[in-house]
Amino acid sequence: MNGIENIVRRIAEDSQLEAERILAKAHEEAAQIELTCRQSAEADYAAAISKGKADADERVVRLGGVAELEAKKLVLSEKQNILDKAFAKALEELCDLPEGDYVSLLARLAADGSVTGNEELIFSPDDKAFKGQKIVDAANALLKEQGKTANLTVSEETREMKGGLYIRQGNIENNCSFETIVRLMRQSISGDVARVLFD
Secondary structure (H helix, E strand, C coil): CHHHHHHHHHHHHHHHHHHHHHHHHHHHHHHHHHHHHHHHHHHHHHHHHHHHHHHHHHHHHHHHHHHHHHHHHHHHHHHHHHHHHHHHHHHHHHHCCCHHHHHHHHHHHHHHHCCCCCCEEEECHHHHHHCHHHHHHHHHHHHHHCCCCCCCEEEEEECCCCCEEEEEECCEEEEEEHHHHHHHHHHHHHHHHHHHHHC
8 A cells, every 4th residue: 555655645745735836826926916906006096196286286376366366356446446536536626625716727617618708607506606706707807818709607507516617608518517527637647647656
């Protein structure tokens, strides 16, 4: 039986060696698979981090642009508000001129705006009642000094305005109200005023 026992032992040893070789190869393949999976996972992780960072950077840039645009809008709005206040103050100061200066200014407006010298001047109710005739007399005096017809009169009509006057000849009117003068001046000098205020 010695021969059979030797054969069985030999088969058992060979089987043992084959099993160890298969097991070693399996461990080696498992290690290789683990390494490949780890490298793939690390690459996926790095790509995800890179994409996330790029997306975050893009969002920051986009939000920064929006914030910058909003800031510019706020600054522009505030500048516009300051210009509104500046021209409102100018209108207020025109209306609050001392009476002599006020009468003189409106007389010059009437004389400069008169075409025929026969127009009627329309005032606010208060100006008509308290200064209308003084303004007409001063305007007629200016027209006479210039050698022009000087027959301006106070109109029976009044207009709601803060100050200034309308010059009317028939159906034609020249609006010299302070509100209109300030609005027209604002259109023509807003850029200069903005430079003085904001530069």
